[in-house]
């Protein structure tokens with residue numbers, strides 16, 4: 001970690017988020033204003049959280065994508081608050097610098113602002129996360145406002161929202177053609193409701209650019225092209241560990257599936273062939 005300025009000012013300038021001891025909501029805003037893109041990954045456990053934090057990833061989302069990537073469901077729909085809380089706690093405990101966001105699962109906020117605040121308070125009280133995230137633009141604005149009023153930062157999520165995959169008719173790009181106006185209305189609604197940032201998932205690059213220019217708060221792209229303020233990817237997609245269909249917007253930075261499967265085969269061969277354990281691994 002780089003040295004902090006010896007003379008802290010009242011409104012610390014953030015020439016680079018990298019120099020920060022701890023990332024906070026105002027630093028996302030500052031990064032947007034400076035045109036310095038920030039980076040996020042999902043994380044569901046202590047080991048990856050520690051690795052990503054030390055590598056300087058700015059924020060970690062404990063996504064309900066844990067449903068697919070940890071719990072073995074086909075969608076995020078069955079995921080519960082009780083399932084996400086221990087994972088979120090593990091991630092929050094592991095980080096020193098990264099900002100940790102708890103994803104509110106399907107069925108934990110749609111009933112209204114009261115239910116949404118109840119869920120958000122559970123995550124903040126029981127996990128050590130720094131913010132919550134929920135899906136939906138105009139339809140979730142009242143929920144966002146209530147949570148923000150309680151002093152809890154909210155990351156919004158519009159465009160393709162996986163919890164409404166069936167309502168949207170599949171994993172489809174959102175905001176194409178006439179849909180661009182709806183996307184902009186959703187973006188304006190979450191900003192007005194007090195969200196500190198908004199995730200744009202599977203949105204055409206030109207539409208994401210327009211949203212990014214119009215909004216004061218930072219935009220975070222997941223399959224939204226380069227003209228956004230920050231990027232986010234599901235870590236198992238990014239590291240080549242996911243077993244399902246990998247979306248076209250993902251760039252795979254490692255082949256962990258290959259590495260682990262080769263290691264497993266080598267281990268089995270060694271055991272069968274008497275090459276493990278040897279005297280060196282014995283007492």
Ligand SMILES: Nc1nc(=O)c2c([nH]1)NC[C@@H]1CN(c3ccc(C(=O)N[C@@H](CCC(=O)O)C(=O)O)cc3)CN21
Pocket residue numbers: 068162171172173201222233234237242244245246247248249
């Ligand atoms: N960020 C993210 N959101 C998801 O919903 C998601 C992931 N990642 N990764 C794991 C799975 C796999 N999912 C997906 C999502 C989209 C496509 C996909 O290929 N979509 C088309 C878009 C078609 C269109 O509307 O034009 C594509 O070409 O990317 C595949 C798998 C859903 N899951």
Ligand SMILES: CC(C)C(=O)C(=O)O
Pocket residue numbers: 042061062063064065066103157199201222232234
């Ligand atoms: C894909 C991101 C935005 C998400 O909501 C998740 O991983 O659950």
Ligand SMILES: [Mg+2]
Pocket residue numbers: 063064065076103162
């Ligand atoms: Mg999610």
